[in-house]
Amino acid sequence: MNDEFRNLVAKWINEDASGTENIAEANYHINYMDTHLYDEYIPTAGVQHPAFQTRLAKWVLAAGSEHDQKQLFKLASKIFFVGEKEMTALYYTAFSKHILCWLASSGAVDLLSNTAADMMQAKLKNTLFTAVTDSLDIGKFLRLNNIQADPRYIWKQGASTWDGAQFERDYLKGRTHVVLLEDFVGSGDQMLEAVIKCLQLPSQPLVLLCPLVICWLGDKHAREIAAANPRMTYSPVLTIDKEACLTEQPQASESHVFTHARPVIAKLHPRLRGSTSDWQQDYGPHGFPGGRTHPIFGKLTGIGGLTVKYDNCPDNTLPILHRKSDLWEPLFFRQSRLPE
Amino acid sequence: MTFNSNPFVELYMTESISAAKFVKLFSPALLSETDTHALFQSGNVILSGLQGSGKTALLNLLRPEVLIAYREAGVSWPLPPHCSKFISAGINLSKSSAMDFGERPFDSSSVAGRNHLMYFTDFLNYWIVEDLLNSLEIINTTHIPNVKDFLGIDGTTERLDEFARHLSRLPCWHGGLSDVDTFSSLRRSLVARIYVYKDYLNYNIDELPRELRESKTSAGDPISYTVEALRKFEIIPTELPVLIRIDQFEDLMGLEAHAQGARAGDFRKVIFKMLGRRDQRLSYRIGARPYSLIPDMKMSGTEASIEELRNFKTVDIDGILQRREHSIGPFPQFAEDVVRRRLEDAGYVLPQRVKSLLKYIFGPKPTPEERVNRYVRSASAASVISIEHSWPTEVTRFLSELATVEPISAKLGEAWYRQESQRSSDAGALIADRPWEGPSKRWWKKERVDHALLQIAATRHQKMTWSGASDLIALSGGNILVFLNVCQLIWAEYLRRIYSNSAEVPHQIDSIVQDMGIQEASAYWYRKMQADAYGGDERYRFVSTVADQLRSRMREDKNMSYPGANGFSLSERDLDKRPDISHFLDNCFQYGALSVQRHTPKTKSRGQSKKWYLFPILSPYFQLPVVKTKEPFYATVAIIETWLQKSDVTIRAIAKPSAPKKGRDSLGTQLIFPGLGEE
Numbered sequence A: 001m002n003d004e005f006r007n008l009v010a011k012w013i014n015e016d017a018s019g020t021e022n023i024a025e026a027n028y029h030i031n032y033m034d035t036h037l038y039d040e041y042i043p044t045a046g047v048q049h050p051a052f053q054t055r056l057a058k059w060v061l062a063a064g065s066e067h068d069q070k071q072l073f074k075l076a077s078k079i080f081f082v083g084e085k086e087m088t089a090l091y092y093t094a095f096s097k098h099i100l101c102w103l104a105s106s107g108a109v110d111l112l113s114n115t116a117a118d119m120m121q122a123k124l125k126n127t128l129f130t131a132v133t134d135s136l137d138i139g140k141f142l143r144l145n146n147i148q149a150d151p152r153y154i155w156k157q158g159a160s161t162w163d164g165a166q167f168e169r170d171y172l173k174g175r176t177h178v179v180l181l182e183d184f185v186g187s188g189d190q191m192l193e194a195v196i197k198c199l200q201l202p203s204q205p206l207v208l209l210c211p212l213v214i215c216w217l218g219d220k221h222a223r224e225i226a227a228a229n230p231r232m233t234y235s236p237v238l239t240i241d242k243e244a245c246l247t248e249q250p251q252a253s254e255s256h257v258f259t260h261a262r263p264v265i266a267k268l269h270p271r272l273r274g275s276t277s278d279w280q281q282d283y284g285p286h287g288f289p290g291g292r293t294h295p296i297f298g299k300l301t302g303i304g305g306l307t308v309k310y311d312n313c314p315d316n317t318l319p320i321l322h323r324k325s326d327l328w329e330p331l332f333f334r335q336s337r338l339p340e
Numbered sequence B: 001m002t003f004n005s006n007p008f009v010e011l012y013m014t015e016s017i018s019a020a021k022f023v024k025l026f027s028p029a030l031l032s033e034t035d036t037h038a039l040f041q042s043g044n045v046i047l048s049g050l051q052g053s054g055k056t057a058l059l060n061l062l063r064p065e066v067l068i069a070y071r072e073a074g075v076s077w078p079l080p081p082h083c084s085k086f087i088s089a090g091i092n093l094s095k096s097s098a099m100d101f102g103e104r105p106f107d108s109s110s111v112a113g114r115n116h117l118m119y120f121t122d123f124l125n126y127w128i129v130e131d132l133l134n135s136l137e138i139i140n141t142t143h144i145p146n147v148k149d150f151l152g153i154d155g156t157t158e159r160l161d162e163f164a165r166h167l168s169r170l171p172c173w174h175g176g177l178s179d180v181d182t183f184s185s186l187r188r189s190l191v192a193r194i195y196v197y198k199d200y201l202n203y204n205i206d207e208l209p210r211e212l213r214e215s216k217t218s219a220g221d222p223i224s225y226t227v228e229a230l231r232k233f234e235i236i237p238t239e240l241p242v243l244i245r246i247d248q249f250e251d252l253m254g255l256e257a258h259a260q261g262a263r264a265g266d267f268r269k270v271i272f273k274m275l276g277r278r279d280q281r282l283s284y285r286i287g288a289r290p291y292s293l294i295p296d297m298k299m300s301g302t303e304a305s306i307e308e309l310r311n312f313k314t315v316d317i318d319g320i321l322q323r324r325e326h327s328i329g330p331f332p333q334f335a336e337d338v339v340r341r342r343l344e345d346a347g348y349v350l351p352q353r354v355k356s357l358l359k360y361i362f363g364p365k366p367t368p369e370e371r372v373n374r375y376v377r378s379a380s381a382a383s384v385i386s387i388e389h390s391w392p393t394e395v396t397r398f399l400s401e402l403a404t405v406e407p408i409s410a411k412l413g414e415a416w417y418r419q420e421s422q423r424s425s426d427a428g429a430l431i432a433d434r435p436w437e438g439p440s441k442r443w444w445k446k447e448r449v450d451h452a453l454l455q456i457a458a459t460r461h462q463k464m465t466w467s468g469a470s471d472l473i474a475l476s477g478g479n480i481l482v483f484l485n486v487c488q489l490i491w492a493e494y495l496r497r498i499y500s501n502s503a504e505v506p507h508q509i510d511s512i513v514q515d516m517g518i519q520e521a522s523a524y525w526y527r528k529m530q531a532d533a534y535g536g537d538e539r540y541r542f543v544s545t546v547a548d549q550l551r552s553r554m555r556e557d558k559n560m561s562y563p564g565a566n567g568f569s570l571s572e573r574d575l576d577k578r579p580d581i582s583h584f585l586d587n588c589f590q591y592g593a594l595s596v597q598r599h600t601p602k603t604k605s606r607g608q609s610k611k612w613y614l615f616p617i618l619s620p621y622f623q624l625p626v627v628k629t630k631e632p633f634y635a636t637v638a639i640i641e642t643w644l645q646k647s648d649v650t651i652r653a654i655a656k657p658s659a660p661k662k663g664r665d666s667l668g669t670q671l672i673f674p675g676l677g678e679e
Helices: A002-015 A023-036 A052-061 A066-076 A084-106 A116-125 A138-144 A164-172 A189-199 A216-228 A256-273 B019-025 B028-032 B034-040 B055-060 B064-073 B097-102 B115-141 B147-151 B157-168 B183-201 B221-232 B251-258 B266-276 B317-321 B331-345 B357-362 B368-375 B378-384 B393-405 B407-423 B427-433 B439-459 B469-476 B480-497 B511-531 B536-556 B572-577 B579-590 B616-622 B637-646
Strands: A080-082 A127-131 A177-185 A206-215 A232-234 A238-240 A307-309 B045-048 B087-092 B242-247 B283-288 B313-316 B567-571 B594-599 B609-614
Touching: A002 A023, A002 A052, A002 A066, A002 B480, A002 B511, A023 A052, A023 A066, A023 B480, A023 B511, A052 A066, A066 A256, A080 A084, A084 A116, A084 A138, A084 A177, A084 A206, A116 A127, A127 A138, A127 A164, A177 A189, A177 A307, A189 A206, A189 A216, A206 A216, A216 A232, A216 A238, B019 B064, B019 B331, B028 B034, B028 B317, B028 B331, B034 B045, B034 B055, B034 B313, B034 B317, B045 B055, B045 B317, B055 B242, B055 B283, B064 B115, B064 B147, B087 B115, B097 B115, B097 B183, B097 B251, B115 B147, B115 B183, B115 B221, B115 B242, B115 B266, B157 B183, B157 B221, B221 B242, B242 B266, B251 B266, B266 B283, B313 B317, B331 B357, B331 B469, B331 B480, B357 B469, B368 B407, B368 B439, B378 B393, B378 B407, B378 B439, B393 B407, B393 B427, B407 B427, B407 B439, B439 B536, B469 B480, B469 B511, B469 B616, B480 B511, B480 B616, B511 B536, B511 B616, B536 B567, B536 B579, B536 B609, B536 B616, B536 B637, B567 B572, B567 B637, B572 B579, B572 B609, B572 B637, B579 B594, B579 B609, B579 B637, B609 B616
Parallel strands: A080 A307, A127 A177, A177 A206, A206 A232, A206 A238, B045 B283, B045 B313, B087 B242, B242 B283
Antiparallel strands: B567 B609, B594 B609
């Protein structure tokens, strides 16, 4: 199978002598990522999963027509893979750039003064570090950045028994600054729920929302909430623009790869559902939160993301990349918490 | 042992491995060239070569650990007896702390702006002397029998201690080595001084100690006195050559650009000063890329220059490895040996009774007919030829029918008819005999096959393909790093297709697999050019323009009158009038963007000329043939200026350079190097 697939890629490269389709570049990029990063993907690390090149061959060849196969191959070159080291770098940057800048500016710390270091230490002690979900490893974040902090809070875990007064008593303990961290944000549903609770606390702390990676839809929602709440600062480390996603509606400046792949992923989507059609998390070809209605933001469309994190694939990434059914083998199998 | 890993994944292997593994992996094929023997005998040598040409591997052969490892492994020393006895020490400028001299300015109590050079010189002296004593100790304490005796080393503790006391009191140290009473304490003092420099450069101390500031040493002085003292105390024999290696010389250019107060050439001139001492006690080995060799070779603090033959000899590794006029050169043998060693080291079982391992793995070069089959499907074969309306029907019909069965012959027939019909009205009557296939047209055809393939591939909107051992050798341009990179990417593509636990070496890897790896390597080397220092971006754009221009000419030349137009020629007379253009083209050559050859042009009035081609590995990316057929495109300075403008390259007007130093060939050396003209 690999041989058949690689010969097909060779044929596409040779047919693209003028380079207009960038097939050779797509091939180099995919191979480079395979060599350096794709082995890190945890859900396919087990022996039951074939190596990336075999998964890629199966995935592309499953498309059926050569035209569709080529579009899938080109789409694979647009995947944004966040490896373990990259994630660690994001943990560092969140603190060294975003959090420290926020603390310095919110407390009017003169960084050139002799007492700046002491003042920043005082600010840090006055700050509660929290994670929106346990997807962000708050312990790792604190260890990497040498922050001594206790207690630590995860908003998702406390959601079912939420009590603002108890939170103030047990966690905030008179602190005036709260940082909300999250490793990856798609539409921002969970993140904004936590932010709103935090903003409604009686002691009115200053709030920093600092996602490490956030997609265009979550970014839009976060900006809207921040604009309406002067106590909240929104400072994302990395934002994935709409142009980097294969959205339901074409973007004016989108890559021709997305334009050509859009009908292909729509055509193949029924196979992702499988023969039993009991896929509970089917949000359409462009992924979560396609087709859902949010109480504040109204009807939502699929994000169409192409992000794959080393530890799992987010659900707002295109399902064609991660969904496994009896009729479809994914490229980066997603390990879901909820029943699929 | 897994055979699903790439035996070529590590490209710079001989730089990082143990001495024992070096013995296994180092290819002595280069050493069969007697030019390289100068490295192992007395006399200063500049070992010049492009990135990855194998300079460091050759210099590492001088290390005492390697000498011992050969004996330990029972492997014969790969050189004749007169090149087997020496003791060596040295410094790798990029791996030592020498590059940190740009990290922090030095005090300004003496000559303004020159202190960094004095401290750098002192650091070099201490480092090299310490390494020389380390080499001595390695040989002196080895458990491998006969090494000491073979070299004549006699280092008893008493003798070494006496030597240490004597050396430390010599005036060449300016009092810098006090409290030395044993060999061990001498080494500790040397190391301590090196660490003071490291501490200063890393801002661990506020200032250099006064004792250090007042005991700076002169370029090469302590090294020479150390060697003299080792001989005086009969620790090493008088006749044993002492070879001092200084590798990664080109990195000093980066230091000159970065260090506060430094001018272009400053740090390199320190090394030239060491060479200029003409010291009979020891010999220097400088590993350098060609672009780093300053043309006038002035020594630090003086207007005097060093000269080839008088002060040093150049061993041009690129020149040695490249194909010559009437021979293929040693590179194919070198490449074959390197591949064999890599595969053996990876645990592969090599095929028996195989004349050429490269041919076994990569196969022969596909015939033109096989190659054309990849560009043309039979149904569309007729479209490979371009017919003119004015041509007689029998010509049109014959060529069209021929194209469906032998497209390459039809394409050559088209070119033949275009040429012949301009000379004779009988050409049409002869076409059925296919004169271009006859013995009298053997060379005419041979010279045009690649040209025809280019035109056919272009007509069919297909990329030209490369495969076979001879293509790999040709595309590598005599550079072992390029060759290994091509092997690496072909092997990677091979492994993408199969999962093999077999220890058998693959036989004739599919030509499609090879082409994929070669195309990837070509794109890599082109992209890499952009990242090169000192004008890489400009060379990147210029090469693209040159390639586009040459390819357009070859595509449009339907008569195939200029099959050698994948290169361009300029007369040396014209180049002499435009040193700026000459300098830019020389730089393109010295950074591995273009290759250059002298040649005698078709028109004698042009005089002696040079012809340039893309560096071979770039040819697949730009879809140009790699073969160098005679008669390149005869360009003019005005045409090159147009290409430079198209590439958005602005070249600096520079004065006509002085004549090359005695014995130096201006073809292989740089006229002006970046930044030096601003001095």
